[in-house]
Amino acid sequence: MKKALICGVSGQDGAYLAQLLLGKGYRVWGTSRDAQMSSFSNLERLGIRQQVQVLSMAQSDFRSVLNTLSRSEPDEIYFLSGQSSVGLSFDQPAESIESIAFGTLNLLEAVRFLGRPVRIYHASSSECFGDVLPGERANEMTPFRPRSPYGVAKASAHWLIANYREAYGLYCCNGILFNHESPLRPARFVTRKIVAAACRIAAGSHEKLSLGRLDIARDWGWSPDFVDAMWRMLQQEQPEDYVIATGEPHTLESFVASAFDQLGLDWHDHVDIDPSLFRPSEIAHSAGDPAKALNGLGWRATVAFPELIGNLVRAEQDILAAKP
Template identity: 60%
Template sequence: MKTALICGVSGQDGAYLAKLLLEKNYHVYGGSRDAQMASFANLDRLSIKEKIKLVSISINDFRSVLQTILKVKPDEIYNLAGQSSVSLSFEQPVETLESISVGTLNLLEAIRFSNLPIKFYNAGSSECFGDTGSEAADEMTPFRPRSPYGVAKAAAFWQVANYREAYKLHASTGILFNHESPLRPERFVTQKIVATACRIAAGSPEVLTLGNIDIARDWGWAPDYVEAMWLMLQKEVPDDYVIATGKTHKLREFIQVIFNSLGLRWKDHIRTDVTFFRPTDIAEGYANSSKAQKELNWVAKYSMEQVAQEMVKAHLVKTQV
């Protein structure tokens, strides 16, 4: 049996990845800054909390990282930790850079120091690319990030690439485009839309206030994407991969699908507010994940419409329980 350590196990991707690895008969350790006090609601929601060994690890502290690695001796480490909100990164740029970039560096250096044959996955982001216009970004597209979050993820990406080349670590980065699920917290716009639309459908008189609804993104299904993470670490040779559906939609299309599924006219319940606009933002995001399709035999199973509908269904079930 393989052993995996997931840093950031309490988040959306961490929870789905833990579930996948348990199904593949892994021993799964879940890392959190304070495993005794942290909320693991997502693990409870997937009914897997009791099957995971929870450990306290602060990836911003090298000693904490090294002690954990030497204790667990994992075959695979998945780095999904760090500040995960693009909008929040504009308010907390220092915390964002430290939690993502310094945390990744500590993990890489601790793996090197341990001299254990650990395979390492790093959660990259399409935010690294910035605004590529109508060009579909692939692994060779230059980085021009437009947010503190994107800058931090770009730094982490190059750290991983450097350790792979200089120290021969089996280290890979998945450059993931937007991926959603019912486990998203409401600070993410997709879940905010779902939760508000469901309340309106139940009789709430509120109006959904959003920023720029003309932005366009490639939205996928989170459980699909964690499978790609696992596939990367099963390759003999480490590498970086863009993970996406290849289909881009405007936010207003996502909104329309959600409201339509509830029998509502979205234009009757939406208003935009410029104070919700980000200082700098990506107008449109397009992706080319053909390398992952070819080398990992991975393809996204869910469309944006299916993702939106599944999120609505799950929210309705959750609120009825």
């Protein structure tokens, strides 16, 4: 039985990945900063909480990371933890860089110190690329030009992974993931904010939804698809980096329009633009080229944009219906 350690198991991707690995017969360990206090609500929602053994780990503390690896003795490590909000990184740049870049460094050093044959997946990000010109798609050779502290931190961690792979022969790879959504997405993310507000309005709420720029374009995929790509990356003979994306960008306005339209609403009647929500610097257009993932991993996105939004709307309606 293979053993996997998912750092950040309580998040959207961590929970779906745990579900996938359990289905493949893995013994799954997961980390959270405080395993005693964390709710692990996503694991409970998927019905797998009792099947995942959880540990407390502070990735900025080398001793904590080393202790976690010694206790779990994993064959595969999926490093998904760290500050996850681009917007929040402008308010907390130091914490973003510490948790992401130094957290990755501590993990790599701990694996090197222990000397066990471990395979490492690192969650890199499309934010590393910054702006991608309209009509173009970023691939594994596209230069990085991050436009947020989060993107800078992810780019630093990305190159640490590449350096340790080349310098020390570690099996470690980067999944350069573009935006991906699911019903497990936290409420602070704009996609969940949009869908939740649209569902409340359709149910009778008279609120207005306040948003920032709507002209930005993103390449949105489905989280369960993306965690499958993570697993596939660690099954290859040689570690390589892969862009994971659908290849089809859509504007935030089209996301808003589709969510409201699926509920029989015209978004223009319910949305206000709030300039205070504009970020200091923003990526205008982001799209990825998944050709290498298709050729090297046999992976492709299975959920198209309209189906993705439909899934999110139905899940949010179920949440509203379950409330007393």
